[in-house]
Amino acid sequence: MRVGRQSICRPTPLFGEDPFPDRRPDVPGAIRCPAGFFGKALPTGPALADGPRRGNRPIRPSTMGRLQPTSGRKTDYCESMHLSDMQIPEPLTRMADGTIKQRNPFTGTEAWTVPGRADRPLPTAIPEPRPVTDAGRVCPFCPERVLETPPEKARILDGGEIRQRLPLDDLADSWAFRRVANLFEIVSYDFWEKNYGYQIPRSVHEWMERYMADPAGRAHVQSVLRMKKLDDSDIAAHAPALFGGGHDLILSHRHYLDGATDTSELAGAGTLTPDEHADYWRLTIDAMHDLYRQNRYVAYVQVFQNWLKPSGASFDHLHKQLVSIDQRSVNARTEIPKARANPNLYNEYGVDYASKRNLVIAENRNAVAIAGFGHRYPTLEVWSRSAALQPFEHTPDEARDVSDLVHAMHAATGTGIPSNEEWYCAPRDTDVPMPWRVLVKWRVSTLAGFEGGTKIYVNTIDPWTLRDRVVPQLLDLRAQGAIAQDINIATECSCRVNSLKYNPALH
Secondary structure (H helix, E strand, C coil), X not given: CCXXXXXXXCCCCCCCCCCCCEEXXXXXXXXXXXXXXXXXXXXCCCCCCCCCEECCEECCCCCCXXXXXXXXXXXXXXXXXXXXXXXXXXXXXXXXXXXXXXXXXXXCCEEEECCCHHHCCCCCCCCCCCEXXXXXXXXXXXXXXXXXXXXXXXXXXXXXXXXXXXXXXHHHCCCCEEEEECCCCXXXXXXXXXXXXCCCCHHHHHHHHHHHHCHHHHXXXXXXXXXXXXXXXXXXXXXXXXXXXXXXXXXXXXXXXXXXXXXXXXXXXXXXXXXXXXXXXXXXXXXXXXXXXXXXXXXXXXXXXXXXHHHCCCCCCCEEEEEEECCCCHHHHHHHHHHHHCCCHHHHHHHHHHHHCCCXXXXXXXXXXXXXXXXXXXXXXXXXXXXXXXXXXXXXXXXXXXHHHHHHHHHHHCCCCCEEEEEECCCCXXXXXXXXXXXXXXXXXCCCHHHHHHCEEECCCCHHHHHXXXXXXXHHHHHHCCXXXXXXXXXXXXXXXXXXXXXXXXX
């Protein structure tokens, strides 16, 4: 049964009942909850005497997140969420002048949005357009410059087949996305070798020997080592980093859109088709799994995507990065004690909190997208609803649904806005269930002295304004067939409670 279409974040009052009472006539098999609309407070009714309870308190439906005045106070507060359970401060507070104070319930990051700043036009990071002269050779990631990157660890073909550890002769064949080592690693091969005694696995070593047994392959490796300013005569010492290191790139075939006439027509994640993005996604997940398997000392693999130079990208060419590290991330170390104390943390203070604040943007069967809160930058969040924790443990359908929503968020963002895509997963060595979530952060402001001194970040777009920018774009993109057609948007979303099934108690 496909997830229905209902209010963008209308909390259903039908606790314990079927939340999908009627079907959408325009999509066979689809279902719909009673529709609501942005900012409209619906009647909450009396407490549900026979409904679910939290401790001794009956749970009441929300008022759709409308900010309610508090009698006798100088500020208006978002409705209470029983946050005292975890001593987590209220994530969203609107002050009397309209300032919105945000606090991330997981990391504690504090951000303020000041009235009026969100009305400014968003800057574009694309340089002044020039005619496209040689689309296949713009940067080292382009298809006609494959010899400027290290040996190819894997590629995914147009039909979805993943081929591993290719010989040099195959580099001339067509490809959709390819995986190579990063020449300039954040965590180097030397780090693993000298601190842990790490050696590349036998299968990788055999591939390296086959590759360099070919004179052309050996010449390629030597050429790449010279790019790194390394002594190519000591190839045995330096080559393993190119074949079995822990910092990889996933490169897209296109630099510009097909048929582009000027340099402003960049090919970003949102310009891919849903199927192309799913292939990009699959190769990234496969690479993540492989990095864990080949090095037992890896505690966490961070996946991210920097789009355009203000976000940290070296080239304006679509690519993801994967970096292996030997410890849990700082965010994970902050979140794990909270998630251990409250196993349902990410439902209660993530997606369900967003639902009650009218911040759910889109959903499909296995994922949900919300306007995030408590971030340094305006952030779109996509959460997996799967019971599986790691991306490579998801079924193909589950991974595809997460891919489709992330693709839709990029498409709605557009190629002119610099962004960081960041994956958050449970560290491999934790016993605490944590759901896979992907954040798309708009890098539309620059951190300055105020943020450095106070650690309070000025986020220029509040979550509701972000929602209102993105939803019309999604509706247009779906009508054009540019994003997956089974995505429910805004008032079509079910907003069902506890939809993230990472928590074993919900199975």
